[in-house]
Amino acid sequence: MRTLWLAVPFLNALQQILLKLSALDAAPKNASDTGASWLAPLLSSPWFLAAIGAEIACFGIWMTVLSHVDLAKAFPLSAVSYVLIMATAWFAFGEPIQPLQGMGSLLILAGTWLIATASRPSA
Known part of the structure; x- marks a missing residue:
């Protein structure tokens, strides 16, 4: 189950990268093109x-x-x-990561780990 559980953030990140592309x-x-001229190419x-496919797969796994x-x-x-997503944006698109973003990422990872490993109090 944990392996399946970890697929969710990876599929989520993949979907965002595909949407960026x-x-x-x-x-x-x-610059003069306005309106919905982007809709047909999109x-x-x-x-x-592929982004839609990733979202559908992510939804199915998330429900499980x-x-x-x-x-x-x-x-x-x-x-x-x-x-x-931030790490991939830096690697694939050359988007900068500011020090505060890096520290925030570490806090997100630490908080997620703490929540995931917390045990239920005995009733």
């Missing part, structure tokens, strides 16, 4: 279709996780995707 593909080539983008894990323990796992 979709947006870059569909972006208007001229809908025909293979990146966008929620059927076995308390919501209060499962939901913080989704925060790990923030860290994965």
Whole structure:
């Protein structure tokens, strides 16, 4: 179950990267292009279709996780995707990471670990 549980933030991060690639593909080539001129290229983008597939897969796994894990323990796992997305954006797109972002990422990871490993109080 834990392996399946870890797929959620990775699929979430993958979906965001695919959406970024979709947006870059569909972006208007001229600054004067306005309106919905980006919609047709977006809908025909293979990146966008892959992002939809990743979201559907993530949803299916998330429903399975929620059927076995308390919501209060499962939901913080989704925060790990923030860290994965930031790291991937830095690696794949050269986006800068500020020191405070790095420290915040460490806090997210620490908080997620603390929540995930907390045991239930005995009643």
